[in-house]
Amino acid sequence: MDIGRAFTYILDDREWTPKLLISAGIALFATFGSILLVGLIGWALLFGYLVELIHNLNTGLATPLPRWANYTEKLRKGGNVLAALIVYNLPLLLPACCYLTTSSFWGDNYVGSAIGYVVLCCVLPLLLVYNFVTWPMFALGVVRYAEEDNIGVFFQFGDLLSTVYRHFNDTLQWIFFMVVVNFVLLILFAIPCVGQAVAPALAIPIYAYLASRFAVRIEDMPRPKRKNR
Template sequence: MDFIRAITYPFSDVEWPGKLLITALLTFSIVLFPLGFLTLAILLGYSMAICGNVMRGVRPPMPRWTHYSEWLSDGVPVLVALFIYYLPVLLIIATAFTISSINNAILTGLFSLVLACCLFPLTIAYGLLAWALLARGFIRYQATGQGSSFFQIGRLWGEITAYSSETIQWLVSALAVNILLSFLVIIPCLGWVAMLALAIPSQAHLLGQ
């Protein structure tokens, strides 16, 4: 997989400034509750469109921002799957915050030990597994249009094991993209906008590869 291409391909599109600016604005608005759920669903639907275009060889891969309602409809099942898959992680984080706020040094210390020795490694392992399952579900959902694709765990696991080399390659490439984009935060303003603009399109391109 070409993770450098996943980051740079938007700039081969003559309309890249407008497309990336809208993407950045929508990505930033994710933090605005409850509007963020709406915009996140739209962005997930948009990433589906990019992924499909890459798989079919459509040029340019990034579509114009003209089908908001369609992308919202496509993105809602992805958003639901994200929430369900990462619910265990959210519960662990919520528990950690709750216990850390209790004024009991022994209880807090004991939980910190359990978290460091057991829960943290398990959470990382589960997060990576969920990420891989979601990616396979995303590709199958893109092909079938059925939101239930995300929850066919046996089938998705079978695809992960059958294409283990490609799955590992994708995981490494996706992590590399995230790390490279994170360096943009050291550039005030423009770097932040660029990171927000490129995060969704680059990951969608990788999935399409």
């Protein structure tokens, strides 16, 4: 996996600027519209674009960035990815809810604060471990979905887990690259308005490239191909 190439391959496409500008506009709508839930439409569009981009990368197209067209199909594909992402993150709600609902019983005194910090120190490592386990599983699921167009691939947990951790070194490298990329994007996202548009727009092609290369490295069994529609 070449992390530098993940940032630069879009420049091979002569139409990368308008494609990225449309992505940025949708990302801005998705970010601020999420407060009213209508932003989920924007995220579904971006995830649909991600799926098509991964498929193009796997196919080996010289200019893999898709054009912004056929929005209905992008919504369908991206909606499935968004639904799977929500399911993957449901277990994170349990410790968060427990912490929030019990924190009021600890009081504002020294003992209560100490208990709160202890609970937080116990919960955070569990959340990190869960994310490090499910991140690569979800990434592999997205790549398989891009090829098979079947939402069920996200929930083949046993196969995803065994495939990912059969190639532990490749998985660790991918996790490291994702941490670096997310750190850079988080800094960019902190820029008011501009960052909220540009960071998600750049994240889509970067995530797509790293996920595609990651899957190529670790997939060691033939997979069914997408059905013709």
